[in-house]
Amino acid sequence: MTDDPSSRYAGETPINLPENRRDAEYYSDAFVEFLGRLDVDYVFLLPGSSFRGLHDSLVNFGRNHKPKLIMGIHEQAVIAMAHGYAKATGKLGVCMIHNLVGLMNGSMAVYNAFADQVPLMVIGGSGPLDPAERRWVDWLHCANPQSEIVKSYVKWSDDPVTGQATLDALARGAKIAMTQPAGPVYVTADCGVQEQKIAGSLHMPDQRRWQAGPPVAANPQALAKAAELLLNAKLPLIVGGRLGLNPASTAVLTELVELTGAAYQDDLAMIAFPTGHPQNLSGERKLVHEADVVLAIDCRDLASLLNGYTNDRTEVAQGRDKAGRTVIDLSLNGMAPTSWSYLSSSQAPIDVQLSADPLFGTQQLTDAVRQKLQSNDALQASVKSRKAIIAERHNALRTRQRETAKKDWNSRPITPARLVSEIHDAVKHKKWQLAVRNQASFPEGVWQFAGAGDYLGHNGGGGVGYGPGAAVGAAIAARDAGRFCVAIFGDGDYAMYASAIWTAVHYRAPMLCVINNNNTWGNDERHQIEVAKDRNRPRENAWIGQRMVDPAIDHATNARSYGAWAAGPVTEPDELSKVLLEAVKQVESGRVAVLDVHTRL
The missing domain is CATH 3.40.50.970 (Thiamin diphosphate (ThDP)-binding fold, Pyr/PP domains)
Structure with missing residues (x-):
């Protein structure tokens, strides 16, 4: 040698x-x-x-x-x-x-x-x-x-x-x-x-x-009560959370949703259910307030889910204990270790607690629902009627979401919705996995997820800088599994640890990295706009101490220094599809491709 x-x-x-x-x-x-x-x-x-x-x-x-x-x-x-x-x-x-x-x-x-x-x-x-x-x-x-x-x-x-x-x-x-x-x-x-x-x-x-033990099972009486509540509800809602990381979850969830005739939504920053399923109403933010029964499965923050994840501090506590709404929690959250931080400290009222492994508990609940439906023509008819109504809402919702994504389609800077749509079009025929995405600017209903395992979720603790490293770890796993890894970064998150790109290149872990680059700490600039509005002060000054300009960071040159193929900044909307096509070809050839796209706030 x-x-x-x-x-x-x-x-x-x-x-x-x-x-x-x-x-x-x-x-x-x-x-x-x-x-x-x-x-x-x-x-x-x-x-x-x-x-x-x-x-x-x-x-x-x-x-x-x-x-x-x-x-x-x-x-x-x-x-x-x-x-x-x-x-x-x-x-x-x-x-x-x-x-x-x-x-x-x-x-x-x-x-x-x-x-x-x-x-x-x-x-x-x-x-x-x-x-x-x-x-x-x-x-x-x-x-x-x-x-x-x-x-x-x-x-x-x-x-x-x-x-x-x-x-x-x-x-x-x-x-x-x-x-x-x-x-x-x-x-x-x-x-x-x-x-x-x-x-x-x-x-x-x-x-x-020294292996983890078998999954924890739910209490039989609590399962029976939960099944009865779901089947007799006027508008039951099932929300899937962290079990969205396990590809085995989708089939089990789908059966439960269809048997109960419930509406379904993915929890914040998770995907566990097919986007195109007629009972999927993800993105309809007010639905949690309409539902008379809510089943939350492995959801990290039940209290915030129940108030619709509102950003308005004056509304934070209003939706948690809505009169006439029954809450079922299927999770092991009560067994999770606590921290000195306020993580999971926000409490929500729970009517039925199913303390169980999320996937195993969902299988148990599905069996309980199936038993109650047997030979009960009235319940079966009610489920069928609900499913038809929800399917109509699904079609209308997805139509609205597509129309919203097309708004300002040709504007400059490029809209995040167009960027996400174009990326999806470029990879939709691949065996893709989305490792990282922007949460706030990601348009619901545009990207067609098949279910659990297609998206790896948020950072968990809110620590900016998670994206590049997590994407590299996911890319190594995707390489070994024969999947096409995609990551959509905010420019701040990416800039913090762009050096992780070197690791992906060095270890031959191909992935498509797209920087949703608005040249600012977008979340905080929006906060400055909100504060200025509340105080009747000039919103025009919100960019100061936020914008990463003069000079703008040259992400493409930086990525090339780590050995990646890179292009950008892309500023013209009509250039996107062509550049993405070339980036996809580079990834298919085994390279790491980094694409810097200038977007609007």
Whole structure:
């Protein structure tokens, strides 16, 4: 084999190793062996001396294969990569972070994963625990305990002090992270322990005995009551939430929606149901106030859902406890760990609580509904009548949404609705997956989703900068699964961690990245407009301290410096389809394509 590293970059294959892998010699070797047994495909990292032993073991003991190293250029992006990969695959995402400095850099990304209930294991290099072994810089980087930084927003953490204890912590942490409701865990790996030779016997945990348990089932009496309420409602509404990450959810949800004759809506920043299904009324914001029975399945913020996710502070509390509306909650939210933040602190009144695994509970509820419908002609007729009415509303709603998307179609700057429509037209015949999208500017009803697994959802905790890293993690998963990865970024979100593009290019993870670039922190500029309006002050000044101009960021040139194909800024509406066609061809050839499109606020 040649010694020229450039010939080995794509696979990053280690050289000059024994023909057969030897038994673990160091504790860090054992840690890598156990990660492989846990079926961990990748470890996302930014290099750091506090896990140099682990790094060496991944390469020279594990041969950089299962798990394979994926390197990023900032800790927040690295953790977001593991986050995006976990959502795309349903598997445990694993990343390694360098002691205090790395963890402080990446802490926002840990909070995002916590809020998003994503199974993630953060392994933090630390120490040495023995003060006699610490260099001067180690004193700056050590803490007791190091996990204190993120304890308030992980499911579990441990700071083990021996090799065996670290192995045991990895086993326990993996199980806790994957147990529903899922979430991140943090395990420190002392650098001194990593580099110790294994002395005496070492017990390797049996990974088969450290798996998440079977799904939690709902109470039979509560199921029967929920089924009766749904079937006897005048206008029942079913809302699907985080189960939209599991492709198996769509068929189960579809059967329940059709059996009950209910209207359906996807929860905020989730997709679990076919856009074109005649009972899908996603985008009809006032529907939750019309419904007399609302079934929320795995929805992260029930209180906000019930008030229609209003942005008007004067209306926030008004819709939560609407008279005459019955609320059924099917989730494990009550079992989710709490945080020192107000995450999930907003309370909603619940009439029937179905505490169950969302998918399994939905299957149970479907069975209960089917039983009540048997030989009940009156209920069956009522369901049929509701379905016909809802189908008419669906057709009218989708017509309005298409018309709204066409408004100002040829305007400059380009409307976000046209941008999204053109992207969809360019990829609709591909086996696509939408990893990231703008939430506020994404037009409902335009993009045709087949159901769960087509879109990977929001960042969870509101941390801007999530998009590029998460998209790269999703692109790696899409590459392995043969899917076409698409990401639509806001320009601020993208600019924060554009360096993640290098990782996608380096590891040959093709994806189409489109920057919805309004050259401003759009959400905050709208807030300034609102405040100026309320105070009777000039709205014309809202852009100051918001616009990213003079100079405008040259995103295309920046992306090319990371090795991507790039074009833009695209400013003419009629140029969009042609440039997108070329970008799609580039992705199909195995490249990362970045397209910068100037849009209106």
